[in-house]
Amino acid sequence: MGKYLVLQTDFGLGDGAVSAMYGVARTVSDQIEISDLTHEIPPYDIWVASYRLYQTVQYWPKGTVFVSVVDPGVGSTRRSIACKTNSGHYIITPDNGTLTHIQHYDGIAEIREIDEVKSRLPHSEESHTFHGRDIYAYNGARLASQEITFEALGQVTALESIETLPIEEAKVENKRLTGSIDVLDVRFGSLWTNIPLTHLQAAGITQGDLLQVTIYHQKKKVYQNLLQFARSFADVNIGEPLVYVNSLVNIGVAVNQDSFSDLYHIGTGIDWQIEMRKAKKIIFEEDV
Known part of the structure; x- marks a missing residue:
């Protein structure tokens, strides 16, 4: 597994949110290479987030970890999941349809559900609105740095149980x-x-x-x-x-x-x- 971490959000760069994600990842390990896919996804637009992953993931080395945070349901009952694609890449994201295009066009080998209580940035337990920093960037960095294995991120969950958006074939x-x-x-x-x-x-x-x-x-x-x-x-x-x-x-x-x-x-x-x-x-x- 390469030590690459790629971030995607709808946060923009007008405040410190993305920098905080970088900081958490660097705190986990200063040996990983962090890059940005984009932070200009239109707010709450899960469809575009899903497409940008499909557009980009295939061009990175196998083992690269992607963190995608377009999360209008943050703090709700929606799940946090980690995905291993058929191409050998990893994606950590909310279970809200972000994996739609990857699943449809590239295929998913396995999904694991992340325990949002246990697998999170230490001392962030009372924060429920910034899972991009506290859960996704944190676990993405742990996986990219090989501090934790994909299998240790959580229990296997059925592929057919994840949320998907409708796609019409050409x-x-x-x-x-x-x-x-x-x-x-x-x-x-x-x-x-x-x-x-x-x-x-x-x-x-x-x-x-x-x-x-x-x-x-x-x-x-x-x-x-x-x-x-x-x-x-x-x-x-x-x-x-x-x-x-x-x-x-x-x-x-x-x-x-x-x-x-x-x-x-x-x-x-x-x-x-x-x-x-x-x-x-x-x-x-x-x-x-």
């Missing part, structure tokens, strides 16, 4: 592709869908083709246009929309040097559906 039928808009490329406003490149290939779509793209919110059409399936943003003019392959080899929709999400008021999650199909190319002839 489909290709009669060369029509449908899927969901899972998340944004936040800084640039591009839409990341759950449609894999293989679906476009199965529909006979290649780069340079023109696609009819339709977006629905709760089954109501909110956007439709013809977009080029481009190799890169540079293949279209500034301000033009395009379809492209994102870093997870899924299909994205963007505007070159602008925010597709902001321009067209598009959100993310299972309420947002997208449909694509190959369109005929339009050729504009010059006047002679």
Whole structure:
């Protein structure tokens, strides 16, 4: 197991919460390497937290410990759990759906329930609103530093007992592709869908083709246009929309040097559906 600890929260960096988590981890061991996945998850957005783990975990060495704290139910009866993935990574998180994408796409080998009374930062027993520091960062550091084994974190719990969020599979039928808009490329406003490149290939779509793209919110059409399936943003003019392959080899929709999400008021999650199909190319002839 590598001595890596990666933190994800919706805390932001405007106060000392994240620094306190770092401090607890360093107190446990000064031999671990602590990194940030992100602390800018939208407040309480478990779906996005789940997706960011799926986006990131696979690129870290086996044995890396992830702590993900987006926890609107802190202090309630929701459980604290530790997960070992099929890929050999570890995640410590509230049992509130944060493991949805990891379970669906990568697979989980084992889940253990953490005893929130016994396995916590010493002298924090009267605090019930900062489990990110007192339980998750503390146990994440213990696991990453090998002070404790995964098996010692708690009793095995049934995989089917953990909370999950609904996921709809992308489909290709009669060369029509449908899927969901899972998340944004936040800084640039591009839409990341759950449609894999293989679906476009199965529909006979290649780069340079023109696609009819339709977006629905709760089954109501909110956007439709013809977009080029481009190799890169540079293949279209500034301000033009395009379809492209994102870093997870899924299909994205963007505007070159602008925010597709902001321009067209598009959100993310299972309420947002997208449909694509190959369109005929339009050729504009010059006047002679």
